[in-house]
Amino acid sequence: xxxxxxxxxxxxxxxxxxxRPLPVIxxxxxxxxxxxxxxxxxxxxxSSIEVNWARVSQGMDRGLDFVASFTRPDFMSRxxxxxxxxxxxxxxxxxxxxxxxxxxxxxxxxxxxxxAPTPVYLFCRAVIAISRTFQEIIIAILFVTMFGFxxxxxxxxxxxxxxxxxxxxxxxxxxxxxxxxxxAVKATGAGWLQWVNYxxxxxxxxxxxxxxxxxxxxxxxxxxVIGIVGAGGIGATLNTSINRYDYDTSAAILILxxxxxxxxxxxxxxxxxxxx
Amino acid sequence: xxxxxxKSGSVSWHPKSRRQRLIAWGLWFSGLALFCICWRVISENTxxxxxxxxxxxxxxxxxxxxxxxxxxxxxxxxPLWDTINIATIGTLLGLLIAFPLAFLAARNTSPxxxxxxxxxxxxxxxxxxxALIWAMLLVTIVGPGVFAxxxxxxxxxxxxxxxxxxxxxxxxxxxxxxxxxxxxxSPMQVLQVAIWPQIKPAFAGISVYRWDINIRExxTLGLVGAGGIGLAMNAAINNLAWAQVATVFVLIFLTxxxxxxxxxxxxxxxx
Amino acid sequence: MLELKGVSKRYAGGELALNNVSFNVAAGEVVAxxxxxGAGKSTLIRCINQLVQPTDGQVLLNDSRLxxxxxxxxxxxxxxxxxxxxxxxxxxxxxxxxxxxxxxxAYVGFxxxxxxxxxxxxxxxxTQLLDRVGLSEMLDKRSDALSGGQKQRVGIARALMQRPALxxxxxxxxxxxxxxxxxxxxxLCELCREQNLAAIINIHDVALAQQFVSRVIGLQxxxxxxxxxxxxxxxxxxxxxxxxxxxxxxADD
Numbered sequence: 001x002x003x004x005x006x007x008x009x010x011x012x013x014x015x016x017x018x019x020r021p022l023p024v025i026x027x028x029x030x031x032x033x034x035x036x037x038x039x040x041x042x043x044x045x046x047s048s049i050e051v052n053w054a055r056v057s058q059g060m061d062r063g064l065d066f067v068a069s070f071t072r073p074d075f076m077s078r079x080x081x082x083x084x085x086x087x088x089x090x091x092x093x094x095x096x097x098x099x100x101x102x103x104x105x106x107x108x109x110x111x112x113x114x115x116a117p118t119p120v121y122l123f124c125r126a127v128i129a130i131s132r133t134f135q136e137i138i139i140a141i142l143f144v145t146m147f148g149f150x151x152x153x154x155x156x157x158x159x160x161x162x163x164x165x166x167x168x169x170x171x172x173x174x175x176x177x178x179x180x181x182x183x184a185v186k187a188t189g190a191g192w193l194q195w196v197n198y199x200x201x202x203x204x205x206x207x208x209x210x211x212x213x214x215x216x217x218x219x220x221x222x223x224x225v226i227g228i229v230g231a232g233g234i235g236a237t238l239n240t241s242i243n244r245y246d247y248d249t250s251a252a253i254l255i256l257x258x259x260x261x262x263x264x265x266x267x268x269x270x271x272x273x274x275x276x
Numbered sequence: 277x278x279x280x281x282x283k284s285g286s287v288s289w290h291p292k293s294r295r296q297r298l299i300a301w302g303l304w305f306s307g308l309a310l311f312c313i314c315w316r317v318i319s320e321n322t323x324x325x326x327x328x329x330x331x332x333x334x335x336x337x338x339x340x341x342x343x344x345x346x347x348x349x350x351x352x353x354x355p356l357w358d359t360i361n362i363a364t365i366g367t368l369l370g371l372l373i374a375f376p377l378a379f380l381a382a383r384n385t386s387p388x389x390x391x392x393x394x395x396x397x398x399x400x401x402x403x404x405x406x407a408l409i410w411a412m413l414l415v416t417i418v419g420p421g422v423f424a425x426x427x428x429x430x431x432x433x434x435x436x437x438x439x440x441x442x443x444x445x446x447x448x449x450x451x452x453x454x455x456x457x458x459x460x461x462s463p464m465q466v467l468q469v470a471i472w473p474q475i476k477p478a479f480a481g482i483s484v485y486r487w488d489i490n491i492r493e494x495x496t497l498g499l500v501g502a503g504g505i506g507l508a509m510n511a512a513i514n515n516l517a518w519a520q521v522a523t524v525f526v527l528i529f530l531t532x533x534x535x536x537x538x539x540x541x542x543x544x545x546x547x
Numbered sequence: 548m549l550e551l552k553g554v555s556k557r558y559a560g561g562e563l564a565l566n567n568v569s570f571n572v573a574a575g576e577v578v579a580x581x582x583x584x585g586a587g588k589s590t591l592i593r594c595i596n597q598l599v600q601p602t603d604g605q606v607l608l609n610d611s612r613l614x615x616x617x618x619x620x621x622x623x624x625x626x627x628x629x630x631x632x633x634x635x636x637x638x639x640x641x642x643x644x645x646x647x648x649x650x651x652x653a654y655v656g657f658x659x660x661x662x663x664x665x666x667x668x669x670x671x672x673x674t675q676l677l678d679r680v681g682l683s684e685m686l687d688k689r690s691d692a693l694s695g696g697q698k699q700r701v702g703i704a705r706a707l708m709q710r711p712a713l714x715x716x717x718x719x720x721x722x723x724x725x726x727x728x729x730x731x732x733x734x735l736c737e738l739c740r741e742q743n744l745a746a747i748i749n750i751h752d753v754a755l756a757q758q759f760v761s762r763v764i765g766l767q768x769x770x771x772x773x774x775x776x777x778x779x780x781x782x783x784x785x786x787x788x789x790x791x792x793x794x795x796x797x798a799d800d
Contacts, residue, residue: 007684007686007687010686010687011674011683011684011686014644014670014671014673014674014686015671015674016667016671017666017667017668017670017671018667018670019644019665019670019673019686020663021642021644021645021663022642022687041364045361045364045365046361046365048357048358048361048422049361049365049421049422049423049426050421050422050423051418051421051423052419052421055418055419056417056418056419059416059417059418059419060417062416062417063417063418066413066417087317088317088318088321090314091313091314091315091317091318092318094310094311094314095311095314095315095318098307098311129529129533130529132532133492133528133529133532133533134525134528134529135492135493135495135496137408137496137499138495138496138509138525138528141513142337145333145337146330146333146334146337147326147327147330147333148323148326148327149323150321150322150323150326151317151318151321151322152318152319152322152327155318221404221405221406222406224405224406224409225406225408225409228408228412228499228500229499232318232321238409239412242409242412242413242416243412243416245416250413254401254404254405254409257404257405258400258401258404258405261400261403261404262400262404451632451634451635451636452636452637452638452639454598454632454636455630455632455636455637455638455702455705456638456649456652457598457625458596458598458625458628458629458630458715459625459626459629459630459649459650459651459652459653459705459709460621460622460623460624460625460626460652460653460709461622461649461652461653461660462622462652462653462657464657465652465657465660468657468660468661469638469641469649469652469660470638473638473639473640473641474638474639474640476640
């Protein structure tokens with residue numbers, strides 16, 4: 001309550017020793033409705049959970065077995081598959097990040113409202129929206145259907161995902177580029193490419209490198225997944241080991257993934273500091 | 277030194293020094309070389325014959341997807357509802373664990389370095405592993421269904437939420453913390469009175485942001501049997517019913533747009 | 548009432564912030580602590596309520612040794628010591644009333660404070676304090692909506708809410724304009740007199756200190772170099788504390 005009488009009422013009550021903090025939502029009925037809505041939703045949402053406790057108690061042994069397997073990861077018995085899978089994942093990650101980032105530059109320019117004519121803008125925004133909405137694995141299914149099994153489908157999947165991610169952030173950056181710099185370069189009579197080269201590139205280039213480093217990390221994690229649907233990489237090996245309850249091998253693969261992600265985060269932190 | 281004074285008396289100018297340029301060119305060159313090597317590895321593992329008719333394949337796939345089969349829309353609403361629940365309940369479960377974990381992981385609130393190391397390890401492990409992998413594991417443990425999906429989303433969210441939250445905690449102003457400590461408040465009261473109000477906006481923003489990501493991720497969990505609209509998608513793909521797959525895609529697209537809109541609005545509101 | 552015996556503090560980096568500081572403060576006595584930046588004034592008052600642990604020496608409050616206390620006992624001792632900060636150190640997103648009541652945290656339990664169930668007597672006293680500092684109209688305002696002088700008044704009310712025996716005041720006027728500075732100093736000294744409170748006030752504005760307090764302690768490089776009446780602060784003494792400067796010119800900070 002912001003009106004003066006309300007304030008006095010609260011002050012007088014406090015003088016008598018009665019005080020509660022002001023509620024976040026002023027009106028009582030709104031507050032009650034919101035609380036009731038949340039409660040109803042929670043009841044409805046949790047009622048759709050069907051837990052087969054007999055199944056869970058059976059599975060618990062397996063769960064404990066899985067946790068325990070992290071104390072005895074088995075790198076050796078599937079060494080060849082793990083090695084090849086990791087190598088494939090890493091190459092896919094790198095190639096896809098490069099291709100995706102390179103392609104993201106024109107799309108990002110096109111999706112910046114201050115750079116592109118409206119039809120181009122709408123087209124590029126649509127590409128970005130599609131790429132960002134659909135999880136990598138869905139795109140991978142489509143590409144595997146079109147191009148067959150193997151790492152090429154994986155590369156295209158990851159490149160497409162990188163494209164959407166990088167182009168969106170790039171477009172936002174370009175839209176934030178300082179106007180006076182844009183106008184100053186335009187005023188010199190520069191052509192469109194020169195204009196981009198001199199006015200836009202210096203302001204967004206460090207960001208682009210940072211984004212691609214960040215994306216490298218995400219792509220590696222994703223490459224561990226798209227193998228499930230046949231798009232190459234370590235995912236296939238991981239999937240097989242989990243389905244065969246060969247948790248020691250799964251644990252070994254997961255530990256390797258965690259280590260590589262940690263390393264790449266550490267490295268990309270350094271590179272970003274170096275280029276900034 | 278970007279400007280070189282040459283012996284002839286003329287001045288040459290480059291945006292960067294000679295050494296910096298050499299390093300930059302070296303990096304670009306080795307990056308390119310690495311790219312070529314990697315490309316060869318991939319190329320060797322690719323059956324290029326499959327690609328000769330890729331354009332036909334793509335077109336025929338597209339042909340079979342358009343127009344989408346709108347008649348199945350009604351039967352997809354229940355799985356879609358499940359998907360939203362997986363994301364929402366999963367996010368809430370994740371928050372429940374990530375919240376205390378963040379206080380253990382933040383340098384300024386962690387009670388002990390060993391606990392801090394443990395919390396950071398949990399956060400990193402959870403972040404490195406995709407929700408689908410968690411789902412695969414959980415399906416073998418608790419059986420297929422929505423429950424496995426919720427747990428998978430929760431496990432994946434812990435790392436993300438925990439990391440962003442503990443970074444927010446480490447950035448709180450120390451003044452109020454010192455002031456509240458000096459009143460003789462207990463450590464838990466310091467968290468509650470001095471730290472929590474400072475991180476509350478970040479907490480709300482981060483949670484809604486993760487919820488938005490979880491909506492996307494939960495659309496695919498059905499592929500490994502963890503419930504939601506992904507189950508319907510998987511069934512349609514296995515039956516090669518591409519018109520139905522297209523309907524699923526449209527529904528996913530609309531749901532994700534909606535969640536993104538909600539998330540953006542909430543985040544603008546709290547910041 | 549408060550007694551410091553040979554208090555020293557050496558930080559982890561090796562620098563000696565306090566060097567063998569000893570003095571007594573009687574109940575109701577208001578002391579100004581002056582000295583250049585980096586002389587150890589902030590460290591000294593934080594060594595009293597153990598926000599900073601002294602490396603050496605004893606801190607006695609009513610004959611109990613604060614530097615030996617831990618956990619709950621330390622918190623009970625801190626209840627008797629109110630603290631006021633240079634940058635007000637309010638929890639900005641909480642309301643004025645919530646900030647003032649936070650002075651009672653050590654008297655209520657965790658759940659009580661979480662649910663804001665403070666005893667009626669505390670709430671009454673909080674409104675009296677807000678009346679006294681002239682902010683009772685603001686009780687529901689969020690603290691970040693207040694001016695600097697108003698924030699410092701809330702800070703004072705929060706410290707008094709503890710019903711302390713001793714006030715530690717760290718540069719109360721450093722972030723304020725000259726008029727608010729004077730008002731805040733006057734308010735502080737009046738409150739100390741009304742409640743027979745002892746206070747140690749860190750302050751760099753010597754003129755302001757001389758105007759309001761009855762005793763001045765000068766600190767230089769962590770050691771006490773002056774302890775006496777404000778009238779005894781000669782130019783020679785000030786040069787000892789601050790280094791060479793023309794002390795007759797009005798300060799322009």
